[in-house]
Amino acid sequence: MGKTAKSARPAYAVCPRLERSGSTRAPKLFATEAEAKKFLQSEITAGSIEIEARDIGLTIEQVRARRAERRAQSRKDRRAATEKVKRGEIRPSDYPHHLRPIRNEDQGWQGPVPVVNITDYRGPKCNHTLRDFLPTEAVGQMPELKTDEEINRALEGRSADYTCCLGADWRFDELEANAWGRVGHQYQGRRYVSIGEIVVTAIHDLEAAFRMLHPDAPCRAVADFLRSWQVQQHISDFCSRLANSEKVEIVTGNRFDGAKEVERARVNLYRQLAAYAHELLDEDTLSSAADAMPETGVASPSAALNLGDQAPAEAGWGAVAISFLSDERVQIRSGGKTETRNYAELGFADGRNGTPNQAWLTLRVLAQERGMIRDGAKTGGEWPKVERRIQEIRKLLRKHFAIAADPLPFVAGTGYQASFQIFCAPSFES
Numbered sequence: 001m002g003k004t005a006k007s008a009r010p011a012y013a014v015c016p017r018l019e020r021s022g023s024t025r026a027p028k029l030f031a032t033e034a035e036a037k038k039f040l041q042s043e044i045t046a047g048s049i050e051i052e053a054r055d056i057g058l059t060i061e062q063v064r065a066r067r068a069e070r071r072a073q074s075r076k077d078r079r080a081a082t083e084k085v086k087r088g089e090i091r092p093s094d095y096p097h098h099l100r101p102i103r104n105e106d107q108g109w110q111g112p113v114p115v116v117n118i119t120d121y122r123g124p125k126c127n128h129t130l131r132d133f134l135p136t137e138a139v140g141q142m143p144e145l146k147t148d149e150e151i152n153r154a155l156e157g158r159s160a161d162y163t164c165c166l167g168a169d170w171r172f173d174e175l176e177a178n179a180w181g182r183v184g185h186q187y188q189g190r191r192y193v194s195i196g197e198i199v200v201t202a203i204h205d206l207e208a209a210f211r212m213l214h215p216d217a218p219c220r221a222v223a224d225f226l227r228s229w230q231v232q233q234h235i236s237d238f239c240s241r242l243a244n245s246e247k248v249e250i251v252t253g254n255r256f257d258g259a260k261e262v263e264r265a266r267v268n269l270y271r272q273l274a275a276y277a278h279e280l281l282d283e284d285t286l287s288s289a290a291d292a293m294p295e296t297g298v299a300s301p302s303a304a305l306n307l308g309d310q311a312p313a314e315a316g317w318g319a320v321a322i323s324f325l326s327d328e329r330v331q332i333r334s335g336g337k338t339e340t341r342n343y344a345e346l347g348f349a350d351g352r353n354g355t356p357n358q359a360w361l362t363l364r365v366l367a368q369e370r371g372m373i374r375d376g377a378k379t380g381g382e383w384p385k386v387e388r389r390i391q392e393i394r395k396l397l398r399k400h401f402a403i404a405a406d407p408l409p410f411v412a413g414t415g416y417q418a419s420f421q422i423f424c425a426p427s428f429e430s
């Protein structure tokens with residue numbers, strides 16, 4: 001586990017890349033995004049000094065001295081090579097490979113992604129099920145998608161990449177153990193018409209175990225659960241065991257074709273889970289809008305409360321909902337209380353003329369895009385400018401709600417994704 005402050009709850013995770021057989025490594029947790037990124041950019045550490053001393057017959061002190069000498073020489077050689085590049089004596093592409101630092105991100109570590117906790121979610125119970133969305137009787141041999149279709153799915157928010165890491169309160173180990181004992185995971189001796197059917201039945205097991213432990217989870221929680229690193233790791237592990245079982249030969253006729261079919265089923269199941277999560281997030285947004293807005297689309301005066309100092313920081317961003325009533329005014333719900341604010345009251349006024357600044361316009365685009373910004377096209381600016389506006393939004397939202405966690409984390413392969421609910425109310429379009 002990465003280093004975290006004793007009082008700080010892990011907020012970000014760096015996760016090992018998932019291969020076909022999953023990963024034997026566990027995610028590393030960090031208190032801040034900066035710490036997680038620092039780990040990724042850091043050079044890999046040497047192995048155990050005790051083992052090295054034993055293997056080469058030296059004392060620990062001698063091994064430590066040898067390592068220090070190697071590091072010093074490496075720094076010297078890198079400086080010399082860098083100077084040659086600057087002087088034009090060698091091309092950057094000819095920089096000696098043995099001098100290039102090997103960083104943790106080069107060793108299969110990915111991220112960072114936010115660590116989410118089940119207690120951060122608010123909302124009505126999700127009544128949709130994956131079993132209804134993807135019934136086993138509708139599953140056959142899963143086809144491969146073309147590259148251009150993969151790109152379109154990613155741009156639409158249906159990418160199969162994991163988007164978060166589950167915190168301890170999800171009790172995933174307990175949940176996973178329950179799933180392994182269910183019928184879908186005990187496939188030997190049962191009749192199946194395709195490998196895809198076996199894999200989908202197994203994920204139904206995982207959903208059933210999840211609902212047993214978290215029966216009142218809202219749609220957003222279910223969506224994040226299904227897009228988590230832990231769920232994708234479980235699927236990879238299950239598929240690896242399936243590919244090495246006699247069952248694939250029974251279903252497909254031979255092990256080689258069976259293994260390829262298992263891999264197609266694994267990848268396509270990731271895609272189906274991403275598509276289902278996308279639908280759940282749409283449902284969550286609609287439910288929140290209906291719950292947050294009176295019939296007139298305008299907050300009543302009695303609901304206008306000062307939440308800046310009262311928002312429950314311990315509840316996290318999952319308890320916050322922001323809806324745009326007009327170009328310049330929003331309604332905010334947090335901790336069961338409601339207020340309406342304009343851009344200036346939230347600190348988004350341009351100091352030169354008092355009009356809404358670019359950060360406010362970006363926040364409005366975020367609402368129109370249902371909590372996600374994938375590129376700079378719709379915000380009217382280049383990506384570096386978008387990043388600066390996101391930083392300003394983070395600063396002002398943290399100040400207003402007194403919540404330290406990142407309200408707008410960057411999700412690799414997706415873009416900036418709001419940790420709170422944000423949308424446009426019906427009155428915004430009128």
